[in-house]
Amino acid sequence: MQRFEAALFDMDGTLVDSTGAVEAVWTEVASVHGLDVGEILAVAHGMRASDTIRRFLPAHQVDDAVSALEAQEIATAEGTLPIPGALAYVAGLRERGVPVAVVTSASRPLAEARLRAVGLPEPDVLVTAGDVLHGKPAPDGYLLAAERLGVDPRGCCVFEDAEAGVHAGLSSGATVIVVGGWDSPATLGLRRIRDYEELLLDPASDPLAP
Structure with a gap:
């Protein structure tokens, strides 16, 4: 089994459930x-x-x-x-x-608001929409997170729930684990977990187990 150096998490749909607010x-x-x-929701996720x-x-x-959208999202965080x-x-x-990064398509104020709302402390590295020239599905965010953590992206485990993020993680060279039910040709052969309780109940299945 591969030993991973760091965990890189998407945020929405992967660490936090913001579906209701996003759709609203x-x-x-x-x-x-x-x-x-x-039509918008078909492409917006991730x-x-x-x-x-x-x-x-x-x-x-x-x-x-964009400004109006972000203000509404922060207000409902x-x-x-x-x-x-x-x-x-x-x-x-x-x-x-284990070094932890969050790589999100949200802005920094929105990401901080949502992480704070669920009680997740700010990670070692937080990469947000404004930190990269190209957003997901480009790998820029995951590559930047690995660089800031000082690790090789090929030694990182990426947790993702959406098509754009899966492509971004794979393109970075990381190993991608799909969280939840998203299914597409891009997820074929990838490991999948329902949620993190699955890993907590069976520590031997944890890809980042010591």
């Missing part, structure tokens, strides 16, 4: 701009808000739309819940001295 604010965006919310909005709105409307077992699992990693 995108529904508002669609309503304001006369867009189809179904992507930076700015990258998603650019697909649907003219360039001169993007900045204002208190409704965020942890993915089952996430708090205990991450705490266990840090107790064992």
